[in-house]
Amino acid sequence: MHPFVFALDLLGTFAFALSGATLGVRKHFDLFGVLVISFAAAVSGGIARDLMLGATPPVAVASWPYLAVSCMAGLIGFYNGPTVERLRNPVQLFDAIGLGLFAVTGASKALAWGLEPVGAVLLGMFTGIGGGIARDIIANRIPVVFQADLYAVAALAGAVVVVGGRSLGLPPGPLLVGGAALVIFLRLMALRRGWQLPVARPRD
Amino acid sequence: MHPFVFALDLLGTFAFALSGATLGVRKHFDLFGVLVISFAAAVSGGIARDLMLGATPPVAVASWPYLAVSCMAGLIGFYNGPTVERLRNPVQLFDAIGLGLFAVTGASKALAWGLEPVGAVLLGMFTGIGGGIARDIIANRIPVVFQADLYAVAALAGAVVVVGGRSLGLPPGPLLVGGAALVIFLRLMALRRGWQLPVARPRD
Amino acid sequence: MHPFVFALDLLGTFAFALSGATLGVRKHFDLFGVLVISFAAAVSGGIARDLMLGATPPVAVASWPYLAVSCMAGLIGFYNGPTVERLRNPVQLFDAIGLGLFAVTGASKALAWGLEPVGAVLLGMFTGIGGGIARDIIANRIPVVFQADLYAVAALAGAVVVVGGRSLGLPPGPLLVGGAALVIFLRLMALRRGWQLPVARPRD
Numbered sequence: 072m073h074p075f076v077f078a079l080d081l082l083g084t085f086a087f088a089l090s091g092a093t094l095g096v097r098k099h100f101d102l103f104g105v106l107v108i109s110f111a112a113a114v115s116g117g118i119a120r121d122l123m124l125g126a127t128p129p130v131a132v133a134s135w136p137y138l139a140v141s142c143m144a145g146l147i148g149f150y151n152g153p154t155v156e157r158l159r160n161p162v163q164l165f166d167a168i169g170l171g172l173f174a175v176t177g178a179s180k181a182l183a184w185g186l187e188p189v190g191a192v193l194l195g196m197f198t199g200i201g202g203g204i205a206r207d208i209i210a211n212r213i214p215v216v217f218q219a220d221l222y223a224v225a226a227l228a229g230a231v232v233v234v235g236g237r238s239l240g241l242p243p244g245p246l247l248v249g250g251a252a253l254v255i256f257l258r259l260m261a262l263r264r265g266w267q268l269p270v271a272r273p274r275d
Numbered sequence: 276m277h278p279f280v281f282a283l284d285l286l287g288t289f290a291f292a293l294s295g296a297t298l299g300v301r302k303h304f305d306l307f308g309v310l311v312i313s314f315a316a317a318v319s320g321g322i323a324r325d326l327m328l329g330a331t332p333p334v335a336v337a338s339w340p341y342l343a344v345s346c347m348a349g350l351i352g353f354y355n356g357p358t359v360e361r362l363r364n365p366v367q368l369f370d371a372i373g374l375g376l377f378a379v380t381g382a383s384k385a386l387a388w389g390l391e392p393v394g395a396v397l398l399g400m401f402t403g404i405g406g407g408i409a410r411d412i413i414a415n416r417i418p419v420v421f422q423a424d425l426y427a428v429a430a431l432a433g434a435v436v437v438v439g440g441r442s443l444g445l446p447p448g449p450l451l452v453g454g455a456a457l458v459i460f461l462r463l464m465a466l467r468r469g470w471q472l473p474v475a476r477p478r479d
Numbered sequence: 480m481h482p483f484v485f486a487l488d489l490l491g492t493f494a495f496a497l498s499g500a501t502l503g504v505r506k507h508f509d510l511f512g513v514l515v516i517s518f519a520a521a522v523s524g525g526i527a528r529d530l531m532l533g534a535t536p537p538v539a540v541a542s543w544p545y546l547a548v549s550c551m552a553g554l555i556g557f558y559n560g561p562t563v564e565r566l567r568n569p570v571q572l573f574d575a576i577g578l579g580l581f582a583v584t585g586a587s588k589a590l591a592w593g594l595e596p597v598g599a600v601l602l603g604m605f606t607g608i609g610g611g612i613a614r615d616i617i618a619n620r621i622p623v624v625f626q627a628d629l630y631a632v633a634a635l636a637g638a639v640v641v642v643g644g645r646s647l648g649l650p651p652g653p654l655l656v657g658g659a660a661l662v663i664f665l666r667l668m669a670l671r672r673g674w675q676l677p678v679a680r681p682r683d
Contacts, residue, residue, distance in 0.1 A: 095625065101676040103632040104625035107608075118531070123322070125331030127533030128598060135597045189339045190332060200311075204413075209612075211621045213415045217299065217308035224307040268305040327526070329535030393543045394536060404515075408617075417619045421503065421512035428511040472509040 075244060076176050079251070080117070081140050083172030084131075087202045088113040088141040090165040092148025094210050102149055108209055109145030110138065113169075116201025120177050120194050124184045163262055166203055166215070170222070171254030174199035174229035175247045179237075188234050195230030196223060199254070221261035224268065229254035279448060280380050283455070284321070285344050287376030288335075291406045292317040292345040294369040296352025298414050306353055312413055313349030314342065317373075320405025324381050324398050328388045367466055370407055370419070374426070375458030378403035378433035379451045383441075392438050399434030400427060403458070425465035428472065433458035483652060484584050487659070488525070489548050491580030492539075495610045496521040496549040498573040500556025502618050510557055516617055517553030518546065521577075524609025528585050528602050532592045571670055574611055574623070578630070579662030582607035582637035583655045587645075596642050603638030604631060607662070629669035632676065637662035 091112025095105040114131035121129035131137040177198025181191035200216045200223050207214040216222045232250035237243065260266045295316030299309040318335035325333035335341040381402025385395035404420045404427050411418040420426045436454035441447065464470045499520030503513040522539035529537035539545040585606025589599035608624045608631050615622040624630045640658035645651065668674045 098621070098625075099678055100625045101678045103630075103635075103676055107631050108625060122326055122530055123332050123336055125329070125533070128531050128594060128602075132531055132601055133594065133598045135595075138597065138601065186332060186337065187339075189342065190337045193336055193342065194332075208412060208616060209622060209625060211415070211619070213302070214413060217302075217304045217312060217413060222307075223311050227307075268307055270303055270305045326530055327536050327540055329533070390536060390541065391543075393546065394541045397540055397546065398536075412616060415619070417506070418617060421506075421508045421516060421617060426511075427515050431511075472511055474507055474509045 073243075076179055076247065079172045079247060080176045081136060083169045083176065084113040084137050084140045085144045086165040086172065087116075087169035087206075088144035089148050090163075090169065090203070091206045092145045093165070094206060095145075096148060098210050105149045106142055106145040108206060109148065110141045111209060112202045112206035113137065113141040113144070114202065115205035116173055116177065116198040116203075119201045120180065120198040123194060123197075124181065124186070126180075126184065163258075167255050167258035167262075169202065170199045170226055170258065171229055171251035173202065174226040174254055175233050175250040178230040178233040178250075179243065179247060182234060182237055188238060191234045192227065192230045195233065196226045199223075199226035199229070221257045221266055221268065225254045225257035225261070228257060277447070280383055280451065283376045283451060284380045285340060287373045287380065288317040288341050288344045289348045290369040290376065291320075291373035291410075292348035293352050294367075294373065294407070295410045296349045297369070298410060299349075300352060302414050309353045310346055310349040312410060313352065314345045315413060316406045316410035317341065317345040317348070318406065319409035320377050320381065320402040320407075323405045324384065324402040327398060327401075328385065328390070330384075330388065367462075371459050371462035371466075373406065374403045374430055374462065375433055375455035377406065378430040378458055379437050379454040382434040382437040382454075383447065383451065386438060386441055392442060395438045396431065396434045399437065400430045403427075403430035403433070425461045425470055425472065429458045429461035429465070432461060481651070484587055484655065487580045487655060488584045489544060491577045491584065492521040492545050492548045493552045494573040494580065495524075495577035495614075496552035497556050498571075498577065498611070499614045500553045501573070502614060503553075504556060506618050513557045514550055514553040516614060517556065518549045519617060520610045520614035521545065521549040521552070522610065523613035524581050524585065524606040524611075527609045528588065528606040531602060531605075532589065532594070534588075534592065571666075575663050575666035575670075577610065578607045578634055578666065579637055579659035581610065582634040582662055583641050583658040586638040586641040586658075587651065587655060590642060590645055596646060599642045600635065600638045603641065604634045607631075607634035607637070629665045629674055629676065633662045633665035633669070636665060 088109040091109040092105050095108040100108060114137055117131050118129040121127065174195050178191050178195025181194040186194065203216055204214040229250040232253055233246050236246040292313040295313040296309050299312040304312060318341055321335050322333040325331065378399050382395050382399025385398040390398065407420055408418040433454040436457060437450050440450040496517040499517040500513050503516040508516060522545055525539050526537040529535065582603050586599050586603025589602040594602065611624055612622040637658040640661060641654050644654040
């Protein structure tokens, strides 16, 4: 993996781990439970991606920096809960950052492993949303991805930027940064301005 | 994959995706959330099967028809919710069809990858029930497979027909159709006539 | 796999399957639902471990003894529910035994597949906690691992004993037995004596 992609991947790991820690503290998990949900939120998407690529063992298991970064975020979330909570919607903010970074690094890795564009976009999106799904299922709530405005679709947009841009021959660095920024922008607009997709009205 | 198995697999994908879409609409998911739960319901069983076979990347990720069929079903479920709901128990009906088709195509693929009969039956059953489990966990309810009458056992019966018939040297086409029909028949009898297995009485 | 490790693995399978069966009976699952949750509780951790190692098909799917042992435990749990319940906290007791055995056999297998120590400890821990997570998510409750005292940390300790001891050149047999015993001891102390880790106080 390119060092720049690796750095973005670790940053996404930190952000998702912090979102997991914040949720775990709210749910009264103990110290180690908080570390485990932090790690699950941080690496589930990447592990699913690596399993689907046949890239075993998954990098998050085989390589210690992911564990170290996620434990660091978990400890910060555990011991500085009030400080983190003072931020506005910290779970949502860190979640948005992790979503953006993982969507672009996931799509990038899928391309590097030879997937076709459609598959690479799907895996990029799934790398982004997988951690949040695992985190929310663990906390026994409907994953935010299925009800939040512009969530999976934001991750999709970020993955499309990377995959589309690469197939046009554009350089990877700006695509990764631009794709991640687009995801974060879309999520923040959805959260602050209420941008949303239509919701069907069931009969019941 | 044989074209006939592929066609059955896409039909099962459509049926499960529609069951996912109907549930997503009931749970007030937004448009993209409905598409994602449709896709999850449609492909989770097959992805789990492919991962266990070591067949990476899973066909549902690497091959666009699964995504296209599942999105089509998701859009139909989203925009024609009332029409779909007017059918009697539409989630259960489409679910039964998907269950039957996936149980036989899953068992068939596992045999083709060289698994022993017991493993092929297990993977066939799991291909059938995996999508519904993912769909129901996403919607935060106990998966229907664990409480519904003749659910996993119906999928098991369909997989046994395929694996048993193949080991007797019977031709695959009729086995696939017959096995899927048996699953659907068992599920409908359970739903309409109350066929069921015993339930234990816990003390508490 | 060494016959002794295999025997411990089957014993862990039996214990976790019984914990799954007991929970399924409490939740009013039907006979086959009880068998499925027993199997899920028994093999999910090992399947996840094998997928991450690239050891496909997973041994619990490819090899019939795991299925047979888990069905046997499921039938005992289904037909002898009152007897099992008369034991004190039977889900927790069998869960502790399965946790200990799987943590050490999982770490041992990960080492045999060439993982580095940190990865082997992680996979050992995950082999231990995976089945209980699957079981509890199926039953729609927050997995006990995230809230129970000394749960994942006990599995971690058992895996550390095996991985640390092996890297010091100690013989595997005593390490497996000692590591599993440590896990079970820690869990029982947590359950009976209230040993626990700190819990953060969220602001909300």
